[in-house]
Amino acid sequence: MTRRVLGPFNRVEGDLEVKIEVENGAVAQAWVNAPLYRGFEHILRGKNPRDALVYAPRICGICSVSQSVAAARALATAQGLTPVPNGLLATDLSLAVENISDHLSHFYLFFMPDFARPVYSGEAWHADIAARFRAMTGTAASPYLAAHADFKHMLGILAGKWPHTLAVQPGGSTRPVEAQEVIRLLMILSGFRRFLETVVYDAPLEAFAEMTSRTALDHWAQASRGDLARFWRLSQMLNLHHLGRAEDRFMSYGSYGSHAAPLFRSGTYHHGRRADLQAAAISEDASHAWLRQQEGPRHPFAGVTLPDLDRPDGYSWCKAPRLNGEVMEVGALARQVVDGQPLALDLVEHEGGNVRSRVLGRFIEIARLVPAMEGWVKALRPRQPFCETVNLPDEAEGAGLVEAARGALGHWLRISKGHILNYQIIAPTTWNFSPRDEGGRPGALEQALVGAPVRPGEDDPIAVQHIVRSFDPCMVCTVH
Amino acid sequence: MAEPRRPTLLWLQSGGCGGCSMSMLCAEGPDFLTALEAAGIDLLWHPSLSEASGTQLISLLDDIAAGRTVLDILCLEGSVMTGPAGTGRFHMLGGTEKPMMHWLTELAARAAHVVAVGSCAAYGGITAAGGNEAGATGLAHDGEKPGGLLGETFRARSGLPVINIAGCPTHPNWIIETLMQLSLGSFTADDMDALGRPRSYADHLVHHGCPRNEFYEFKASAEQPSDLGCMMENLGCKGTQAHGDCNTRLWNGEGSCLRGGYACINCTAPRFEEPGHPFTATPKFAGIPIGIPTDMPKAWFVAIASLAKAATPHRLRHNAVADHIVVPPSTPKGPKK
Numbered sequence: 135m136t137r138r139v140l141g142p143f144n145r146v147e148g149d150l151e152v153k154i155e156v157e158n159g160a161v162a163q164a165w166v167n168a169p170l171y172r173g174f175e176h177i178l179r180g181k182n183p184r185d186a187l188v189y190a191p192r193i194c195g196i197c198s199v200s201q202s203v204a205a206a207r208a209l210a211t212a213q214g215l216t217p218v219p220n221g222l223l224a225t226d227l228s229l230a231v232e233n234i235s236d237h238l239s240h241f242y243l244f245f246m247p248d249f250a251r252p253v254y255s256g257e258a259w260h261a262d263i264a265a266r267f268r269a270m271t272g273t274a275a276s277p278y279l280a281a282h283a284d285f286k287h288m289l290g291i292l293a294g295k296w297p298h299t300l301a302v303q304p305g306g307s308t309r310p311v312e313a314q315e316v317i318r319l320l321m322i323l324s325g326f327r328r329f330l331e332t333v334v335y336d337a338p339l340e341a342f343a344e345m346t347s348r349t350a351l352d353h354w355a356q357a358s359r360g361d362l363a364r365f366w367r368l369s370q371m372l373n374l375h376h377l378g379r380a381e382d383r384f385m386s387y388g389s390y391g392s393h394a395a396p397l398f399r400s401g402t403y404h405h406g407r408r409a410d411l412q413a414a415a416i417s418e419d420a421s422h423a424w425l426r427q428q429e430g431p432r433h434p435f436a437g438v439t440l441p442d443l444d445r446p447d448g449y450s451w452c453k454a455p456r457l458n459g460e461v462m463e464v465g466a467l468a469r470q471v472v473d474g475q476p477l478a479l480d481l482v483e484h485e486g487g488n489v490r491s492r493v494l495g496r497f498i499e500i501a502r503l504v505p506a507m508e509g510w511v512k513a514l515r516p517r518q519p520f521c522e523t524v525n526l527p528d529e530a531e532g533a534g535l536v537e538a539a540r541g542a543l544g545h546w547l548r549i550s551k552g553h554i555l556n557y558q559i560i561a562p563t564t565w566n567f568s569p570r571d572e573g574g575r576p577g578a579l580e581q582a583l584v585g586a587p588v589r590p591g592e593d594d595p596i597a598v599q600h601i602v603r604s605f606d607p608c609m610v611c612t613v614h
Numbered sequence: 615m616a617e618p619r620r621p622t623l624l625w626l627q628s629g630g631c632g633g634c635s636m637s638m639l640c641a642e643g644p645d646f647l648t649a650l651e652a653a654g655i656d657l658l659w660h661p662s663l664s665e666a667s668g669t670q671l672i673s674l675l676d677d678i679a680a681g682r683t684v685l686d687i688l689c690l691e692g693s694v695m696t697g698p699a700g701t702g703r704f705h706m707l708g709g710t711e712k713p714m715m716h717w718l719t720e721l722a723a724r725a726a727h728v729v730a731v732g733s734c735a736a737y738g739g740i741t742a743a744g745g746n747e748a749g750a751t752g753l754a755h756d757g758e759k760p761g762g763l764l765g766e767t768f769r770a771r772s773g774l775p776v777i778n779i780a781g782c783p784t785h786p787n788w789i790i791e792t793l794m795q796l797s798l799g800s801f802t803a804d805d806m807d808a809l810g811r812p813r814s815y816a817d818h819l820v821h822h823g824c825p826r827n828e829f830y831e832f833k834a835s836a837e838q839p840s841d842l843g844c845m846m847e848n849l850g851c852k853g854t855q856a857h858g859d860c861n862t863r864l865w866n867g868e869g870s871c872l873r874g875g876y877a878c879i880n881c882t883a884p885r886f887e888e889p890g891h892p893f894t895a896t897p898k899f900a901g902i903p904i905g906i907p908t909d910m911p912k913a914w915f916v917a918i919a920s921l922a923k924a925a926t927p928h929r930l931r932h933n934a935v936a937d938h939i940v941v942p943p944s945t946p947k948g949p950k951k
Binding site: 143145147148149150170171173176178185188192193198244250268270279289291295296299308310441517599 | 627628629630631632633634635636637639640641642644645646647648657659660661662663664665666667668669670671672695698703704705706707708709710711740741743744745747748750782783838839840842864865866867868869870871872873874875876877879892893894937938
């Protein structure tokens with residue numbers, strides 16, 4: 135049995151270190167460390183509550199709009215405010231642009247380049263995959279970056295810029311959209327749809343979203359020349375569906391549209407059973423973090439974050455969030471499964487959450503989102519209000535729950551005497567890359583790594599790289 | 615004849631959000647990878663883009679620190695994390711059991727140029743807000759004070775001090791153009807302002823090219839988010855004081871903060887993260903905004919402002935507090951029939 139420390143990982147957002155124990159050529163145990171602590175929850179204390187809209191997006195440069203939306207929702211809840219319809223649509227559009235871009239940046243820039251590594255050079259498929267996806271020099275990266283930059287023009291219009299907008303407000307958006315800009319947005323979307331349908335899917339988005347089984351996917355992938363089909367065929371050859379399974383307990387806060395009628399519904403899913411989300415049952419424990427331990431796990435409204443490097447069991451800056459004491463996996467796959475999307479259900483029922491199904495979950499989502507976005511743009515009503523503004527109460531509390539690209543993101547805000555008394559954040563990767571809890575139960579990635587093969591002589595085991603990146607971790611969000 | 619050696623670039627991240635890299639990946643005409651190739655830069659490693667991970671990166675860092683690999687440009691994104699209590703343990707570089715600030719000191723000593731990307735790396739930035747329990751500081755400034763990690767007297771191998779591409783985030787072209795100038799050898803000390811920022815963008819004000827300028831001229835002010843008027847009087851906008859070309863060189867194709875309907879928060883300036891007032895509310899004394907446009911004598915500003923306010927056309931007065939144009943510009947009347 136040998137122990138080793140892996141890191142730094144790149145092509146994850148932020149810094150990451152993983153300790154593994156290897157036995158009989160496979161990972162026996164894993165410990166995940168988020169090695170950077172900045173202290174946003176401290177920075178926010180005592181501030182004017184509206185200033186959260188400036189600080190929160192700067193938690194993360196890749197999930198920036200999601201952080202803005204969570205902060206705006208927490209404030210809106212505290213104010214008892216519902217965004218005006220145009221404001222809701224504009225915010226959903228901004229969030230969708232960020233989520234879709236993040237999914238594709240993950241695929242093209244972060245995840246696929248691992249298959250171009252020399253460790254695979256003996257494989258028959260390697261030359262083709264490496265030519266297409268090699269980091270920086272593969273033929274896919276530059277055209278993707280150009281298409282993605284065009285797509286982000288939607289945020290130039292709707293949010294001023296990306297990342298770090300202040301357009302997202304509790305009552306809607308600061309940016310009224312004019313009639314000709316509705317047309318601009320539709321034009322940008324149609325350009326991006328063309329990129330997706332020719333380069334990524336090699337199929338109409340609706341046709342892809344209508345597939346309901348792995349058999350249908352197999353059939354489609356044999357004929358498709360798109361990048362996603364390349365990945366699917368590769369996943370068959372490398373058995374990526376046997377790699378990186380955790381507990382298969384999925385959670386989603388639900389996303390887009392009104393709370394009453396979301397596009398993707400909220401809830402949990404575990405072994406065929408769907409249940410409603412009980413946000414009151416969320417807790418965080420700091421038993422294995424470099425944080426002062428409180429008596430037992432706490433709901434985030436009562437959460438505390440106090441650095442303490444002398445904690446004997448501490449091995450990460452990350453707390454351990456749990457739902458009813460359970461480890462949850464969050465992300466696009468979780469969103470689609472909880473929503474009951476047939477293909478996602480078929481994948482999870484047959485093979486669980488794994489390296490392959492996590493990737494597929496993102497593409498199911500994109501294929502459903504882009505057509506929905508076209509509808510939202512058309513539903514914008516120029517010359518109608520985009521924002522409602524009301525005064526902040528001196529004493530209030532509010533939670534802002536949102537689905538970022540990487541999964542469930544929550545902000546819990548308490549206002550006292552007109553200032554922020556407490557602000558607690560649980561990010562998607564806080565869930566996925568959580569350390570052990572007080573019962574010693576490992577987090578989702580820590581479980582998913584168990585059993586990962588380690589080849590003789592491998593310094594940075596390739597299977598570990600695939601599993602880690604299949605979650606699309608965002609480490610700057612994780613600890614914040 | 616052997617090809618000339620291409621300038622090498624190493625990009626590291628520490629106490630920040632990665633948003634400057636993300637902004638950079640929105641570069642267009644051409645995309646970032648094409649631009650890098652055009653600049654002839656050999657990217658040794660970037661956290662979002664490179665294949666190498668783990669042990670390969672650590673070997674690279676060791677080689678640079680030992681002088682075995684030549685480093686021409688070192689970019690840091692994010693603050694230097696010195697806390698807690700000067701130990702740097704708030705950011706230990708994964709897999710190395712050493713604080714990132716240790717690596718930065720070693721690598722900066724070898725680099726021909728050291729570039730702080732974003733306000734965090736330049737001055738401390740957002741990460742230094744509040745009580746700064748994180749001990750976040752810039753590479754060669756702590757706020758506006760020279761010092762930071764490397765100290766006031768630090769000079770990179772080229773003789774230049776740290777170049778501060780401040781902004782939160784940075785515009786993709788601020789970075790790409792500075793890197794290209796460095797690569798071409800055309801960037802000199804004269805190209806930096808008093809705070810180490812490239813003058814290419816820092817000699818401009820955010821106010822320049824703001825589409826709300828007509829409202830500004832007549833002090834026709836927005837009162838609520840989504841109003842069309844000037845945001846200086848009520849909504850905290852610092853565009854008339856902030857250094858940056860955000861409204862003449864747009865963001866994500868057609869945007870800027872002001873075009874997005876929200877205030878400029880002066881993110882290219884040291885200590886922008888602690889303005890001493892709520893970001894989106896203008897601090898006032900006796901009803902007059904405290905911060906006045908850069909280089910403007912205060913008495914004249916007050917005099918001109920009150921005159922302009924008295925002369926505000928009906929159209930601007932109404933449009934300023936509306937979220938769409940309610941009074942269009944008048945059309946000259948044609949000859950009477």
